[in-house]
Amino acid sequence: MNACPERIVHYMHEYLDGEISREHELELKSHLQSCVDCQAHMHELSDVVAFVKGAAHVEAPTNFSNAVMARLPKEKSHAGVSR
Amino acid sequence: MDALVNKRIKQVLKGDKDAFAEIVDLYQHRLFQVCFRMLGNRHEAEDIAQEAFVRAFINIHTFDQKRKFSTWLYRIATNLCIDRIRKKKPDYYLDAEVKGTEGLDMYSQIAAEDELPEEELMKLELQDRIQYEISRLPDKYRSAIVLKYMEELSLQEISEILELPLGTVKTRIHRGREALRKQLSRQPNFL
Numbered sequence: 001m002n003a004c005p006e007r008i009v010h011y012m013h014e015y016l017d018g019e020i021s022r023e024h025e026l027e028l029k030s031h032l033q034s035c036v037d038c039q040a041h042m043h044e045l046s047d048v049v050a051f052v053k054g055a056a057h058v059e060a061p062t063n064f065s066n067a068v069m070a071r072l073p074k075e076k077s078h079a080g081v082s083r
Numbered sequence: 084m085d086a087l088v089n090k091r092i093k094q095v096l097k098g099d100k101d102a103f104a105e106i107v108d109l110y111q112h113r114l115f116q117v118c119f120r121m122l123g124n125r126h127e128a129e130d131i132a133q134e135a136f137v138r139a140f141i142n143i144h145t146f147d148q149k150r151k152f153s154t155w156l157y158r159i160a161t162n163l164c165i166d167r168i169r170k171k172k173p174d175y176y177l178d179a180e181v182k183g184t185e186g187l188d189m190y191s192q193i194a195a196e197d198e199l200p201e202e203e204l205m206k207l208e209l210q211d212r213i214q215y216e217i218s219r220l221p222d223k224y225r226s227a228i229v230l231k232y233m234e235e236l237s238l239q240e241i242s243e244i245l246e247l248p249l250g251t252v253k254t255r256i257h258r259g260r261e262a263l264r265k266q267l268s269r270q271p272n273f274l
Contacts (some may be wrong), residue, residue: 010257011255013253013256013260016260017238017253017256019238041264044264044267044268045260045261045264047267048260048263048264048267049232049260051143051213051216051263051267052213052217052228052232052233053232054212055120055121055210055213055217055232055233057112057116058112058115058116058119058120059112059115059116059128060111060112060114060115060116060129060132061115061125064111064115064129064132064133065104065107065108065111066105067129067133068104068105068107068133068136068137069100069104069107069113071133071134071136071137071142072100072137072140073137073140073141076180080242
């Protein structure tokens with residue numbers, strides 16, 4: 001198998017988190033230019049991010065608020081109130 | 084928004100229960116979404132998201148108004164979701180009938196979480212496919228990935244919600260992305 005330094009994958013994730021230093025970014029980029037396996041790995045990770053970001057927003061059902069209000073305890077406990 | 088929320092919280096603390104309705108209105112969609120993505124089921128998500136608001140109401144006197152209310156609320160909801168997921172994990176009573184499901188036992192529930200055969204997978208609509216892949220992530224990674232990519236929260240906020248050091252959150256997100264990469268690359272022509 002290839003002998004890419006482990007830190008390269010770590011840098012990929014730093015890059016995806018938007019938290020990569022200039023130094024690491026340069027090393028990552030130059031490595032990717034010379035290594036097709038890591039290039040493929042990086043592509044797949046970017047695709048994963050695009051994939052999960054493709055999730056549609058979901059909304060609570062229409063009567064959600066009312067249902068919550070109906071579920072609240074009838075009498076608020078006096079624990080914090082009495083004094 | 085925080086100022087408005089804190090005002091409502093003060094009213095609730097004084098015994099004005101109705102002020103809580105506005106808080107629910109403000110956060111209901113976000114909270115429902117996180118529960119839905121964690122649990123993969125609308126009914127359960129509705130139940131757990133409602134329960135999270137009820138717990139928030141009951142414990143509102145413990146909320147520190149100098150902090151962000153949404154972080155606190157997300158923490159209650161994610162904890163409830165994780166509890167629910169763990170309870171569903173069938174260590175025992177595999178053949179016990181699941182309450183209210185007429186003959187469905189735990190085996191049929193596990194089967195639903197098993198890996199789908201490739202041809203079935205191909206038939207899934209994109210949105211179902213996304214939810215399916217998310218639901219196969221170990222819960223530790225799932226919560227971090229959901230909060231980051233579906234709720235679009237910062238790593239710092241996720242660390243406060245999950246009560247984990249920032250470094251741990253990053254590791255979970257990294258591993259979550261790697262796990263998804265492996266899941267997806269098993270299907271040709273997907274990634």
